[in-house]
Amino acid sequence: MFYSKSKPVRLLILGGMLFPALLFVAVTFFAGLFISGVQSLDYFPLIGKTTISLDVYIELFHSTIFYRSLFFSLGISLVSTAIAAFIGVLLALWIGRYTRQGGGLHFLLLFNLPVPHVVGAIAVLMLFGQSGLISRLAYWTGMIQQPSQFPVLVADQNGIGIVLEYVWKEVPFIAVSVLSILKSWVVPYEKQLQLLGANAWQRWRLVTFPFMLPALLASSIIVFAYTFGSFEVPYVLGSVSKPTLPILAYQAYLNPDLRYRPTAMAINMVITIISMILIILYMKWGEGFAAKKN
Numbered sequence: 001m002f003y004s005k006s007k008p009v010r011l012l013i014l015g016g017m018l019f020p021a022l023l024f025v026a027v028t029f030f031a032g033l034f035i036s037g038v039q040s041l042d043y044f045p046l047i048g049k050t051t052i053s054l055d056v057y058i059e060l061f062h063s064t065i066f067y068r069s070l071f072f073s074l075g076i077s078l079v080s081t082a083i084a085a086f087i088g089v090l091l092a093l094w095i096g097r098y099t100r101q102g103g104g105l106h107f108l109l110l111f112n113l114p115v116p117h118v119v120g121a122i123a124v125l126m127l128f129g130q131s132g133l134i135s136r137l138a139y140w141t142g143m144i145q146q147p148s149q150f151p152v153l154v155a156d157q158n159g160i161g162i163v164l165e166y167v168w169k170e171v172p173f174i175a176v177s178v179l180s181i182l183k184s185w186v187v188p189y190e191k192q193l194q195l196l197g198a199n200a201w202q203r204w205r206l207v208t209f210p211f212m213l214p215a216l217l218a219s220s221i222i223v224f225a226y227t228f229g230s231f232e233v234p235y236v237l238g239s240v241s242k243p244t245l246p247i248l249a250y251q252a253y254l255n256p257d258l259r260y261r262p263t264a265m266a267i268n269m270v271i272t273i274i275s276m277i278l279i280i281l282y283m284k285w286g287e288g289f290a291a292k293k294n
Helices: 007-040 055-060 064-098 100-112 117-128 133-140 160-195 200-229 232-237 245-254 258-293
Strands: none
Touching (some): 055 258, 064 160, 064 200, 117 133, 117 160, 200 258, 245 258
């Protein structure tokens, strides 16, 4: 393989190697975005709609079902992100300060990262469903008289099963993000402050929290954006009668009446816009963290 000591040449070679894959992803993404955007503007020649208008968006923004799904999705994302961030920070602080090299718990965090969300959703379904493992154990031990008496945690109206899966999957991601900052920056500075006589609260206020905050916010924004636009977890664990926004778009897309197709595309565009706003916020926090680190 060709190698050069010149950095511009190495970057040029790397760019040439990545270009085919990036081109394929870019063309696929922007083509889908363009088609969705055009159809969301009520342009669908297949059913005789050949003019562009905002009627679909106007109808969508006057729909109670849309707002119910929107706030339900935002609520699930907010609760999941808050719980995952809280537990992730506690784990990162514990591993970073009170365990040698992270130990087995650090390995478990890393082990969980590559597990797909759909696998976690199926695991939650098999564990916490009314016919799942935990309900059967409760029945065998006499805690309940029949499995149907087990609390409804999957396909419920509150999205408890969805939140459980998101928390289980995203806690390691946030913990690892914060842990890297703790080990490389926070711990050395805390030791210096401790030698200077600073108490635990002063070390937290002056070092731990300011250094940890950018990584925590950046990882939390990623988690919020993913959980908001995720399809597979609500599809497996959610309720049909109270869908999240991606599931609502999916239901509209599968409607045999093609007049609902622009509505599905409009919902997808709303999800895309909100996700893009979150990406911009993430880039802002990421740049701030990089500037502080340098």
